[in-house]
């Protein structure tokens with residue numbers, strides 16, 4: 377397997393994966409969306425709410441706020457020594473106390489653990505003069521399998537890596553170069569070549585204008601262009617690495633299970 381990084385920052389990554397099956401790429405994508413735990417508000421005790429939102433709507437909005445998550449410090453409630461009853465290893469308390477007139481933002485949430493804070497400033501609600509909210513929320517680890525609020529990966533996906541092939545008989549008439557909407561093709565040494573296959577959209581306009589079918593826009597069988605984005609709960613690189621580790625764990629578990637069946 378080979379990895380070529382195209383773009384990378386704290387939240388987003390784009391890379392070309394070569395030497396992999398589509399099944400592996402899809403497993404990596406699904407891991408980011410559904411297997412990697414992240415913290416999200418899961419229980420809310422509302423002491424006062426005179427805003428325009430019902431308690432349930434307010435709790436729903438709070439649950440969807442991404443929280444920074446250190447997976448080395450917290451465990452899933454189902455795997456915690458407390459048996460899921462709630463302790464500092466599996467949950468964190470977050471409070472909110474605001475009064476209008478103002479817009480209340482996620483940055484006003486006060487966490488009992490300074491390492492667990494909203495990943496970005498999200499407006500929660502607009503409060504009119506005298507309207508108040510006072511509550512305590514409990515954030516727990518969970519996975520995207522259970523609810524979208526625990527989905528650390530957003531906009532994770534891949535597409536086939538385009539492959540442009542040109543026959544040696546090409547007479548460099550340039551019609552395909554002019555037809556390409558993405559400026560993928562150039563004429564070099566009396567033949568057409570692709571300057572950046574990644575930019576190709578596989579629209580196949582180049583094939584349409586070449587009457588002798590001397591250019592083909594296809595795909596590599598074992599390469600994909602992968603894009604991944606984190607919701608801010610963890611760096612996108614950590615999300616990708618944990619997803620790869622998760623594939624390994626699941627494959628090992630399956631291997632051991634099949635070994636038991638054979639024996």
Ligand code: SF4
Pocket residue numbers: 542546547548549550551552553568585586587588590591
């Ligand atoms: S249209 Fe066909 S012949 Fe003309 S430059 Fe493109 S590939 Fe070559």
Ligand code: SF4
Pocket residue numbers: 540555556557558559560561575576577578579580581582583593
């Ligand atoms: S398939 Fe479309 S984008 Fe790709 S090289 Fe041909 S014309 Fe350009």
Ligand SMILES: [Zn+2]
Pocket residue numbers: 453456457458459460461462463464465466467
């Ligand atoms: Zn616990």
